[in-house]
Amino acid sequence: MCLSHRTRRVPPSLYTRNPMASQSQSSFQALLSLLRYARGYRRRIIAAGSCSIINKLFDIAPEILIGIAIDVVVNKEQSFVAAMGFNTPQQQILALGVLTFFIWAGESIFEYLHLIMWRNLGQVLQADLRQDAYDHVQRLDMAFFESRSSGQLVSIINDDVNQLERFLDGGANNLIQVFVTVVAVGGVFLAISPFIALLAFTPIPIIVWGAFFFLKRANPLYADVREKVGGLASRLANNIGGIATIKSFTAEAQESERLREASDAYVQANRKAIAVSSAFIPVIRMAILAGFLATFTVGGLQALSGELNAGAYGVLVFLTQRLLWPLTNLAQTVDLFERAMASTRRILGVIETPIDVRDEGSHSLPQPVRGEVDFQNVSFEYAAGAGGVENVNLQVKAGSTLALVGATGSGKSTLIKLLLRFYRPRQGSILVDGVPIEQLPLKELRGAIGLVSQDVFLFEGSIRENIAYGRPTASEEEIIAAARTAEAWEFIARLPEGLDTPVGERGVKLSGGQRQRLSLARALLKDPPILVLDEATSAVDNETEAAIQRSLKHIAHGRTVVMIAHRLSTIVHADNIVVVDHGKVVEQGDHRQLLERKGMYWSQWQVQTGGEAEVETVFS
Known part of the structure; x- marks a missing residue:
């Protein structure tokens, strides 16, 4: 019954009910949601729970044996054990001793089993x-990441999950064993003396009411605690990510004070929760x-008057203590449970967050992929009306170069994000080689596109691992070839460890130009039919820009x-230059054609080459 079972968990799609509803769930609703999630572990939960039950039954038995031993000493040949065939008191005591040994051994075995099962279950x-x-x-x-900080997500995925593990390590077993104690001891009491059972069990409704009252009061308090943990994380x-900025502005004291405020907010939230949980304990005691006292005095008087057997009185006194005193720990157990359920709500809240851009495409791109891109009447708006694009119609011929220019926030990067299906257009369609991108699997669509952005992200690891990120199985010759094409090999070869040089977190050990060249090499090794350069040269020095421009020719x-x-000088050779303003295409053509029209492109060209232009027409 207590054997471990290796089972597979239920995929999220099978247990999701009402997306985001878990944020407002009660603790018991959160528990039910957790049990739905964990129903793939049903056998393991039953096995661990069964071991907890058996362990508690063995744990209660010694108190019963002590009462029986008192009965043997008092009544001797007339005792309860004598009726089982043990004639002399000595035989009865020896029989009780043997039985006690096996009970203690059984309790130890099942305690080991329930500890290892619950803890392993918590880990898995x-x-x-x-x-x-x-x-x-x-x-x-x-859009999900734009509305949440990375620290909050890390707190949920790491700290909240660990909080749930702590409950499974001990709290789940404690709740089961309290329930078993009440049922088992209640059965013994009813068998010996229903009247004393009534007296002994009278406080239990008060204890249960106190537990539910505590849960109701603690629910919002622990939700606030988890929020404060996320804010602190x-x-x-x-601050750690922006340590260079903090140092450059000598803002250490300012940021230390901000951290102290966040930490104090967490302490205050915990203090409120602790005040509620601490008040619960004296009431229970x-x-x-x-x-x-009811069992001790009433039972004692009945034993003195002969209404109650002395051994039975001993059993009742010992079992009353066994029944009631463990309930003093109920507050700590419920405290642990409430913290775990607050974490569960946050974890399942993330898992149940609906996905707008779904990977449901079943078509494939025609082979070989030519790389033709067509924007057809595409419109999109960010949440709260924070920019977007409107009625964009663009066609990028296969093998051609399209340049997008315009003011910051005009919608250039939005078009790239829509092409990569980071967002879904409100209207219109985007096609690659004649196939609407929503009909393509995301892996195939994004596999056909290489992105080099202004904000280069390198993963902690070696230069080799970062270049080969899109093709982990690439050979060293292919990695070196991509680095040469991106004009990154020259500086890589000068490093003591070459391709095996660690780049540090986010590439902190490399210069901005070096990171940008590695990003280009990473995209090239992927060998995509469509290459997207999102302001890839705007934050690099002239030498790096010249190197990237030479690379682009190849x-x-x-x-x-x-x-x-x-920088318009970097796009003069583009086949088509599109000027975007406030989400709309206002001009397009090649460099010469746009200069001849003397519109927005011409104005910016005049500014960048030293000519004069009206301020209102200058791109920011």
Whole structure:
């Protein structure tokens, strides 16, 4: 009954009910949601629970044996054990001794089993919850990340999951064993003396009421505690990530004070929750005392008057203590339970967050992929009306170079995000080689596009691992070839460890130009038919920009290139230059044609080359 079972958890799609509803769930609703999630572990939960039950039954038995031993000493040949065939008191005591040994051995065995089962279950379940939460987060839309800090997400995926693990390590077993104690001891009491059972169990409704009252009061308090933990984690992650800026502005004292405020807010939230949980304990202790005194005095008087057997009186006194005193720990157990359920609500809230851009495409791109891109009447708005694009019609021929220019926030990068399906257009359609992108699997669509952005992100690891990120199986010759094409090999070869040089967190050990060249090499090794350069040269020095421009002459051959640039000198050779303003295409043509029209492009060109232009027409 207590054997471990290896089972597979239920995929999130099978247990999701009402997305985001878990944020407002009660603790018991959160528990039900957790049990639905963990129903793939049903056998393991039943096995661990069964071991907890058996362990508690063995744990209660010695108190009963002590009462029986008292009966043997008092009544001797007339005792309860004598009726079982043990004639002399000595035989009866020896029989009770043997039985006590096996009971203690059984209790020890099942305590080991329930400890190892609950703890292992906690480990596996928390690992699966973390993995499912992370996997779901990876599939969520970019809008989700724009409305939440990375620190809060890390707090949920790591700290909240660990909080649930702590409950499974001990709290779940405690709740089961309290229930078993009440039922088992209640049965013994009713069998011996229903009247004393009534007196002994009178405090239990008060204890249960106190537990529910505590849960109701503690629910919002612990939700606030978890929120404050997320805010504290967000502050720490933000400050550590921006440590160079903090140092350059000598803002250490200011940021230390901000962290102290976030930490104090967490302490205050915990203090309120602790005040409620601490008040619960004295109330429970007084209720327990009333039940114990009732058994002790009434039972004692009945034993003195001969109404109650002395051994039975001993059993009742010992079992009353066994029944009521463990309930003093109920407050701590319920405290742990409430913290775990607050974490569960946050974890399942992430897992149940709906996905707008779904990976449901079943078509494939025609082979070989030519790289033709067509925007047909595309419109999109960000949440709260924070920019977007409107009625954009663009056609990028296969193998050509398209340049997008315009003011910051005009909608250039939005078009790239829509092409990559980071967002879904409100209207219109985007086609690649004649196939609407929503009909393509995300892996195939994004596999056909290489992105080099202004904000280069390198993963902690070696230069080799970062270049080969899109093709982990690439050979060293292919990695070196991509680095050469991106004009990154020269500086890589000078490093003591070459390709195996660690880049540090986010590439902190490399210069901005070096990171940008590695980003270009990473995209090239992927060998995509469509290459997107999102202001890839705006934050680099002149030497790096010249190197990237030389690389592009080789890269663009036989490949569709979409460039976003503020420096117009980098796009003069583009086949088509599109000027975007306030989400609309206002001009397009090649460099010469746009200069001849003397519109917005011409104005910006005049500014960048030293000519004069009206301020109102200058791109920011």
